[in-house]
Amino acid sequence: MAELNIGEHCSVHSCQQLDFLPFECKWCHQIYCLSHRSPDDHQCKEYDKVDLPTYDGVRSLPCSLTDCRNNELVPVVCEHCRKNFCLQHRHQVDHNCSEYKVDSGEPSKTAQHISKILEIQSAKAPKKPIGRKSKATAAKVALMKIKMKAVGEKSMPETERVYLQIMLPLQCTDRMKPMFFSKKWTIGRIIDGITKQLKLKNENNIAGAKKLRLFTDDGRTVIAADKTLEKCMEDMAEDVLNGCAVILEYVNEDSLALDDISGYTGKT
16 A cells, blocks of 8 residues: 655754644745744744835824824825824914915804893993802803803813813903813813913912913912812802813912902903
8 A cells, every 4th residue: 555645844943743734934935833824933044134114214203293293004194284193283274374364254143142242241330249040040051152152172172171261360461261170070180271272371289380370250269179060069059060161270279269350251
């Protein structure tokens, strides 16, 4: 009976394993087993002579915004200015797009109606402190106007958002800025978010420096930095409301109130 010759032995001298499904190296054309089929496994001398192609392309794309060091693996190009940005700065407002145009058309009827309500309320400023019910109503009316122009993290769920009218420090050119924040954020994180968004100096972590603090709109109470916004709305329900105004100012670390708020609100 004839002997069947099935399979071939591995060409590695220290192996010589009989493999019924052997592999032929396409560089040295020798036969190898499964364990030695790759060029590195059998130290292929012919493979070392091959000039393999090298990749010289861009491995990541930097953000075009000055001072931003974020990179993305895929292009995120603004369709208006045609520059590449990271996901965080992809919107026109976030990268100060040179082609961004603010709508200069006539305000809608709703906006005109809200403006009239606010004008009437301003003209009829109460001679005595505003009560809780009146303040809550005023905050609801202001909320409608704030939502039109408020800035914040656009990825934030609407159910978490709380809108505030931020009255900026006296040294700022702008008087106020409508913004929204997560109710789960602490007041300290909100202050950091405001300074980052508006590019304000923040030395809250530097000993001896003036500290940025948030105060109620009457300046009488500082809002605790370690509490969440949701907790402040519970504990300070008469002063911290969705749509209300708060004052941001540089003060001494132990300051609990503002002596004069006429520069922020026009009140005396």
